[in-house]
Amino acid sequence: MKARLFYPLFTMLLLCSCSGEHSCPLPILENHGSHATLVVDGKPMLIIGGELGNSSASSPEDLARIFPHLERLGLNTVLVPLSWELIEPEEDRFDFSILDGIVFRAREHDLRVVLLWFGAWKNSMSCYAPEWFKRDTGRFPRAILPDGSPVEEACALSPTVLQADRKAFCRVMEYLRDNDRQHTVVMVQVENEMGMINVPRDYCPIADSLYHSPVPQELVSYLESHRESLHPHIAGRMGESGEGLSWPQFFGDDIYAEEIFQTWTYARYTGELARAGKEILNLPMYVNVALDSRGRLPGQYPSGGPLAQLKDIWHCAAPSIDVLGVDIYDSGVTGWMERYHLADNPLFIPEIRLEDKAAHYALYAYGHHDAMGFCPFSIEDCPLLTGDSGNDWRNTDMSADDQLNAYTRVTDRLSPIASAYSLMNSIEELVLARQGSDDMDAVLLDDGHREASILTPDGIKVHVNHDFSLGWDPRSKEGHWPEASCMLLRLGEYDYLLAGSGTVLTFSAEDSSKVGIAYCAEVDVKDGAITEIRRLNGDQTHQGRHIRIPCGTFRLQRFRLYTY
Ligand code: DGJ
Numbered sequence: 001m002k003a004r005l006f007y008p009l010f011t012m013l014l015l016c017s018c019s020g021e022h023s024c025p026l027p028i029l030e031n032h033g034s035h036a037t038l039v040v041d042g043k044p045m046l047i048i049g050g051e052l053g054n055s056s057a058s059s060p061e062d063l064a065r066i067f068p069h070l071e072r073l074g075l076n077t078v079l080v081p082l083s084w085e086l087i088e089p090e091e092d093r094f095d096f097s098i099l100d101g102i103v104f105r106a107r108e109h110d111l112r113v114v115l116l117w118f119g120a121w122k123n124s125m126s127c128y129a130p131e132w133f134k135r136d137t138g139r140f141p142r143a144i145l146p147d148g149s150p151v152e153e154a155c156a157l158s159p160t161v162l163q164a165d166r167k168a169f170c171r172v173m174e175y176l177r178d179n180d181r182q183h184t185v186v187m188v189q190v191e192n193e194m195g196m197i198n199v200p201r202d203y204c205p206i207a208d209s210l211y212h213s214p215v216p217q218e219l220v221s222y223l224e225s226h227r228e229s230l231h232p233h234i235a236g237r238m239g240e241s242g243e244g245l246s247w248p249q250f251f252g253d254d255i256y257a258e259e260i261f262q263t264w265t266y267a268r269y270t271g272e273l274a275r276a277g278k279e280i281l282n283l284p285m286y287v288n289v290a291l292d293s294r295g296r297l298p299g300q301y302p303s304g305g306p307l308a309q310l311k312d313i314w315h316c317a318a319p320s321i322d323v324l325g326v327d328i329y330d331s332g333v334t335g336w337m338e339r340y341h342l343a344d345n346p347l348f349i350p351e352i353r354l355e356d357k358a359a360h361y362a363l364y365a366y367g368h369h370d371a372m373g374f375c376p377f378s379i380e381d382c383p384l385l386t387g388d389s390g391n392d393w394r395n396t397d398m399s400a401d402d403q404l405n406a407y408t409r410v411t412d413r414l415s416p417i418a419s420a421y422s423l424m425n426s427i428e429e430l431v432l433a434r435q436g437s438d439d440m441d442a443v444l445l446d447d448g449h450r451e452a453s454i455l456t457p458d459g460i461k462v463h464v465n466h467d468f469s470l471g472w473d474p475r476s477k478e479g480h481w482p483e484a485s486c487m488l489l490r491l492g493e494y495d496y497l498l499a500g501s502g503t504v505l506t507f508s509a510e511d512s513s514k515v516g517i518a519y520c521a522e523v524d525v526k527d528g529a530i531t532e533i534r535r536l537n538g539d540q541t542h543q544g545r546h547i548r549i550p551c552g553t554f555r556l557q558r559f560r561l562y563t564y
Contacts, residue, residue, distance in 0.1 A: 024181055031323075036322070040112060048076045051078075052078060059098075060097075090132060112185075119273070123192060129154065141154070166273050177280055201265075231312055234310070271319065275320040284322045287321055347370065350373070387413070419501070423499045430491075431487075434490070451469070462507055500549050500554065517544050518561060522534050523556050547559050
């Protein structure tokens with residue numbers, strides 16, 4: 001067994017920059033409906049993040065090796081699992097050493113933390129519950145299949161399951177309240193991808209009886225008073241009046257009604273954890289969803305999770321949950337972003353497949369959907385440099401300082417995600433100031449979508465084409481065109497900042513005047529201030545015909561236009 005490193009409380013307090021107990025303001029989520037701003041230390045921030053693999057934060061040694069790599073990648077926030085089995089190995093005996101380690105390493109590397117509470121639910125299973133919980137199926141019952149047999153997943157209607165999970169979760173929140181006074185932990189995910197797998201709902205006797213009893217009046221009233229904003233999936237299933245009707249009577253006698261019932265059950269459970277946790281320490285809290293992709297039915301996909309079409313059930317049952325986050329591993333990424341960026345749900349992507357093109361998805365999510373955060377999964381495996389395996393943090397022969405020195409000499413070879421994050425870090429302030437306005441947009445191009453356009457408030461239509469459309473790059477003849485993206489921020493009249501890779505911009509005016517490029521420069525941005533690195537003209541703008549960032553490089557350019 002490995003020895004645990006110990007992070008004494010006084011060390012953590014020493015690292016705390018707050019002078020008094022109440023001098024660090026609590027992180028808050030300012031929710032504007034379709035976008036939300038996380039405010040930390042009184043300052044808005046974007047989550048430029050990544051989520052650790054499930055088992056990467058279970059030992060102090062791994063934390064020590066991984067966190068320097070996260071800092072070098074340019075993350076400002078890391079999403080870290082906190083498993084119930086490690087926190088409460090024996091009933092009522094709590095061990096917070098791993099949480100100490102997470103907070104300590106995060107502070108050491110200037111990172112904020114979003115804690116993922118892997119409690120009684122982790123991807124439709126209860127594998128993170130402690131052994132004492134798992135073995136005591138009498139006290140902690142499991143969900144039941146239609147044939148009466150149990151599954152590994154806990155029963156969300158069991159008061160003892162809820163009590164045990166809530167107690168551990170609340171102890172975590174108490175620990176943070178008492179020991180994380182500078183709020184390194186800025187947000188908490190409650191459970192992970194809850195859902196009922198193989199069947200649409202739990203068939204235990206209590207569930208069966210509730211399913212055939214009247215839908216709670218609280219839900220009926222909520223749905224009836226929110227008819228205008230309901231998701232069509234729910235609105236289309238409701239009758240005129242739900243009073244006194246059972247679930248199948250109100251929502252239709254099929255598996256979708258069963259799913260709605262299961263959703264209510266999960267949302268009540270999770271909402272209760274969030275409510276109790278917030279009473280101790282009022283941090284923003286969210287849930288994450290496993291998608292209903294590939295035409296699957298409830299149960300084929302995890303049924304009852306925080307799916308977009310079930311948002312109204314979650315909003316009513318779990319008002320303490322601030323955001324329904326979306327985990328994207330399927331194709332059609334832009335479609336999924338659109339589905340979860342709603343008038344009453346800001347876009348937050350706590351997990352997305354780790355691959356080079358995620359760099360472009362990130363720019364698109366922040367620029368087009370005002371995303372509050374973007375987090376590739378298993379981020380510790382992301383290479384810092386192009387050509388790396390991504391496992392360089394496992395190289396224990398090189399000290400963290402040596403690695404950092406070696407890497408900073410070759411910043412031009414940064415991998416796509418590290419490059420995109422470097423841009424996002426510099427323009428974070430400018431992006432935040434333009435969320436929810438027409439002064440920011442983004443496009444994502446790929447093999448099937450080689451051009452797009454943006455209409456700016458200046459009446460300028462910006463035509464964005466894939467860099468390969470110029471035919472200058474020999475790879476453009478090879479067939480497949482890789483992802484390309486850009487964000488466009490309006491700085492003032494006819495004055496723009498472009499962040500991206502692999503795109504060529506030309507312009508036309510709505511009033512049919514001609515549009516010329518008055519000025520273009522590659523720039524650096526720091527704390528909202530823009531400085532010119534080099535003036536771009538001649539070949540770099542095709543003698544004033546276009547603005548271009550070639551494929552394979554991520555850059556910032558400022559340009560001004562004029563009409564004639
Ligand atoms: C989604 C889950 O939320 C993650 O914890 C992880 O299991 C990934 N799927 C896939 O590895």
